[in-house]
Amino acid sequence: MTPVSAVNGFTVLETVAALPVSTWRYLWESEDVRHLGPMAQDWHAAFGFNRDDTTIPVVDGLGVSLVCIQALNRRIDELTAEVGRLGESAEGSPQDGARADTGRPCASFADPPTFDHPAGDTVRFPAGRAISAVAVALAPAAAGPAPRRAPARRS
Template identity: 60%
Template structure:
């Protein structure tokens, strides 16, 4: 199994998961957070197989992210010096209702929430920049060309 990759298809769920086997001589200590002998899981969405797709309101998702409790923690089997940063799965489930249960956070869901939040922040920042640019002539300032960062103070 050394260096082996394998793929499994979710039954009609439109995703594939690839996991690479652990190198020989290493043992599973339970530190993969529910991933069975996988060290690099990848989720691939198949557009043709996805069902019930809907656009998300990025600003609404962003508000949920802002209200989400985030803390440092460690798994009970890890050494005391090991720390992780993130939300608890129960809080994630209560905020977003994503995934299959309130005991895990799927990487695909965390990635999706992060990406839609980044998009919302970008839209908010672009709108604020437009407002600042509109006020610049009133203050006797030159408007920076589109796509350029404002000059440093």
């Protein structure tokens, strides 16, 4: 194996999404101490980066986090473009005040925005949430197109 090789960000993202995450503490820590993250054994089973299944090396956690951010950013870009295309096609239709969204990224929300959902529901975003465009991109050859699939059901 070469010292450096490309990864598919969407595959890593799917692996992380399936990774169990919980709160925990080391046996020697007091009862009121809590950490958040996957168990090292689950991490090792999912990625197998190193021989030790009792620790998660910081460099691996950072690398997985960054590739997931890149994959999510790419997916956001794809969805933003799709919303723009749908908005443009809706501009010409005679629906009740249908309009195209600008598709521009928003730095922050002073007032929580609301959107009318086609099913008649209103979608509200919590106050104080920010949306940012991360200025990193996946190498197209390494990542390939985003997979098209139905969203996973969460229980």
